[in-house]
Amino acid sequence: MIEQLRRQLSESVAYIRGRCTVRPQVAIVLGSGLGEAVAGLQAEASISYADIPHFPVSTVEGHAGRLLLGTWAGKQVAVLSGRFHYYEGYSMQQVVYPIRVVRRLGAELILITNASGGLNPDIHTGELMVVCDHINLVSDHPLRGPNDEELGPRFPDQHAVYDRALMEAALAVAKQQGIRLHQGVYVGVPGPTFETPAEYRFLRLIGGDAVGMSTVPEVIAAHHMGMRILCISVITDEGTTAVPQRVTHEEVVKAAQQAAPLMMKLMEGVLESIE
Ligand code: HPA
Numbered sequence: 197m198i199e200q201l202r203r204q205l206s207e208s209v210a211y212i213r214g215r216c217t218v219r220p221q222v223a224i225v226l227g228s229g230l231g232e233a234v235a236g237l238q239a240e241a242s243i244s245y246a247d248i249p250h251f252p253v254s255t256v257e258g259h260a261g262r263l264l265l266g267t268w269a270g271k272q273v274a275v276l277s278g279r280f281h282y283y284e285g286y287s288m289q290q291v292v293y294p295i296r297v298v299r300r301l302g303a304e305l306i307l308i309t310n311a312s313g314g315l316n317p318d319i320h321t322g323e324l325m326v327v328c329d330h331i332n333l334v335s336d337h338p339l340r341g342p343n344d345e346e347l348g349p350r351f352p353d354q355h356a357v358y359d360r361a362l363m364e365a366a367l368a369v370a371k372q373q374g375i376r377l378h379q380g381v382y383v384g385v386p387g388p389t390f391e392t393p394a395e396y397r398f399l400r401l402i403g404g405d406a407v408g409m410s411t412v413p414e415v416i417a418a419h420h421m422g423m424r425i426l427c428i429s430v431i432t433d434e435g436t437t438a439v440p441q442r443v444t445h446e447e448v449v450k451a452a453q454q455a456a457p458l459m460m461k462l463m464e465g466v467l468e469s470i471e
Contacts, residue, residue, distance in 0.1 A: 197341065197342050198342055198344045201289075201296075201344060202344065202346070204249070204250040204293075205250075205296055205297060205300050206300075207249045207250060208248050208249055208250050208251065208293075208297045208300075209297060209300045209301055211247075211248055211249050212243065212248060212263065212265070212297070212301060213301070215241050215243055216240050216241035216243075216265045217240070218240050218241065218265035218266060218267070218272050218273075218274070219272055219301070219302050220265060220272045220273055220274035220298065220301050220302055220303045221271055221272050221273075221302065221303060221304060221305065222271050222272070222273045222274070222303055222304075222305045222306070222307065222467065222470070223273070223274045223275075223276065223295075223298035223299075223301075223303035223305070223306045223307070223423075224273060224274070224275045224276065224306070224307045224308075224309070224463065225275075225276045225279055225294075225295075225306065225307070225308045225309060225414060226275060226276065226277045226278070226279070226309055227279070227309040227310035227311045227410065227411075227429075227430065227452060228310075228311045228445075228448060228449050228452050229311060229430075229432075229448070229449035229450065229451070229452030229453040229456065230309050230311070230430070230452050230453075230455075230456050230459055231277060231456070232453065232456040232457065232460065233309065233456040233457075233459040233460045233463060234264065234268070234275050234277070234460065234463075235460055236268050236269070236460060236463075236464050237264060237266045237267070237268040237273060237275060238266045238267045238268065239264045239265065239266035240265055240266045240267070241263075241264070241265045241266070242262050242263075242264050242265075243262060243263045243264075243265070244261065244262055245261040245262065245263065245278065245294075246261070248263065248297075250293065251293065251294065251297070252280050252286050252290040252293060261277070261278035262277045262278060263275070263276060263277070263294075264277055268464070268467055269464055269467035269468045270467075270468070271467050271470070273467070274298045274301055274303055276294050276295075276298065279291075279294070279410055279414070280293070280294070281387065281388075281409055281410055282334060282336065282386050282387070282409070282413065283386060283387040283388035283409055287336075288336050288337060288338040288340065288413055289338065289341075291338060291413045291414070292338040292413050292414055292416075292417035295414050295417045295418050295421075296347065296417060296421065299418070299421045299423060303423065304422075304423060304424060305359075305362070305423060305424045305425075305426075305470065306418050306423045306424070306425050306426070307362075307426045307427075307428070307463055307466065308411055308414055308415060308418075308425065308426070308427040308428075309427070309428050309429070309430070309459060309463075310382075310408050310410050310411045310427070310428075310429050310430070311408065311429070311430050311432045311448050311449070311451070311452040312325075312382060312406040312407055312408035312429040312430070312431060312432065313390065313391065313396070313406060313407045313408065313431070313432065313433050313434070313435045313443065314405075314406055314431040314433065314434040314435060314436070315383070315396060315399050315400040315404045315405055315406055315407055315435055315436055316378070316380060316400070316404075316405040316406070316436075317434075317436055317437075318378070319378045319380065319405060319406065319431050319434075320431065320434065321431055321432060321433060321434055321451055322430070322431065322432075322451055322454060322455055323376050323377075323378060323430075323431050323455075324370075324375065324376070324377050324378070324428055324429065324430055324431070324455065324458060324459065324462065325377070325378040325379065325380045325382075325405060325406055325428070325429045325431060326363050326366050326367065326377055326378070326379050326380075326426070326427070326428055326429075327358055327380065327381070327382045327406075327411075327427035327428070327429060328358055328363060328379045328380065328381065329357070329358065329381045329382075330357070330381060330382045330383065330384055330411070330412050330415065331381060331382075331383045331384070331402065331403065331404060332384050332412045332416070333383055333384060333385050333386075334384050334385065334386045334412060334413065335386070336386075337413075337416070338413040338416050338417045339352070339416060339417070339420055347420060347421050348419075348420035348421050348422065349420070352416075352419060352420050354416075354419070357415060357416075357419045357425060358415075358425055358426070358427060359424040359425055359426060361424075362424060362425070362426035362466065362470075363379070363426065365426075365465075365466050365469040365470070366426060366428065366462060366465075366466050367379070368465075368469070369461070369462055369465030369466055369469065370462060370465075372465070373461050373462070373465065375458050375461065375462060377428075377462070378405070380404075380405025380406055381403055381404050381405050381406075382404070382405070382406050382407070382408060382411060382412070382427065382429060383399045383402070383404035383406070383407040383408075384407075384408065384409075384410075384411060384412025384413070385399075385407055385408070385409055386409065387409030388409065390433075390443040391407065391435055393435075393440040396435030396436050396440075397436060399435070400435075400436050406429050406431060407435065408429065411427060411429075415427060426466060428459060428462060428463075430451065430452045430455040430459060431451075432447065432448040432449075432451035432452055432455075433447060433448060433451070
């Protein structure tokens with residue numbers, strides 16, 4: 197199993213390196229509706245996931261399924277435009293496969309974005325939240341099974357998964373640019389149902405500020421491999437309003453699209469700030 201994963205990763209990386217000379221230092225994962233958040237990237241290559249050996253193929257609406265490689269703010273960057281969600285039926289190993297590939301490509305730092313439901317009543321639709329911690333409520337786990345010590349340790353510590361310096365950088369950029377940026381705890385759920393009103397209240401009670409169906413497995417895998425992580429959520433709906441509100445995927449994507457320019461400014465500023 198370990199040998200097979202190593203071989204697959206090597207083949208994916210060899211294919212990508214054969215298509216382009218970019219050697220990414222930073223990886224970016226784009227959430228639903230956030231394609232425009234990387235409009236500042238000078239792309240040198242745009243590779244369909246379907247062409248990369250061993251990559252799963254993405255199916256969900258609002259996800260393009262392409263790996264973009266290029267330069268942005270003077271950094272060599274790999275962008276995963278389209279992600280694999282557990283609710284689509286992928287295994288956890290498939291969900292985190294692209295994260296392992298970008299790490300093998302050389303990325304040491306990862307900026308993960310997502311669309312999520314607001315739990316904290318002070319955080320409103322269209323606003324951004326930098327994730328300072330998470331609660332994993334997805335029962336399956338990306339690190340279950342034999343552990344490859346070459347990737348990371350068997351029992352990874354989780355006391356500081358999100359990089360403090362990157363969070364500070366994001367907060368500084370937000371302040372400078374006049375962007376309202378909250379800090380909070382992201383609760384990862386499997387989906388694909390949105391939450392019932394009672395579930396939203398429960399997730400708020402246990403300490404969540406936002407809830408979403410992605411990110412946590414990716415973060416666990418990235419941290420396992422020693423990557424520095426910054427995660428920014430766009431709040432696309434509010435789960436704990438006095439009168440429960442209907443949530444639709446279309447509204448989630450629309451709210452994320454509207455927030456994409458803010459996300460772009462924030463990411464650009466963070467990229468400029470790193471060495
Ligand atoms: N719940 C779970 N996932 C989500 C939500 C939500 O309200 N909004 C966007 N992704």
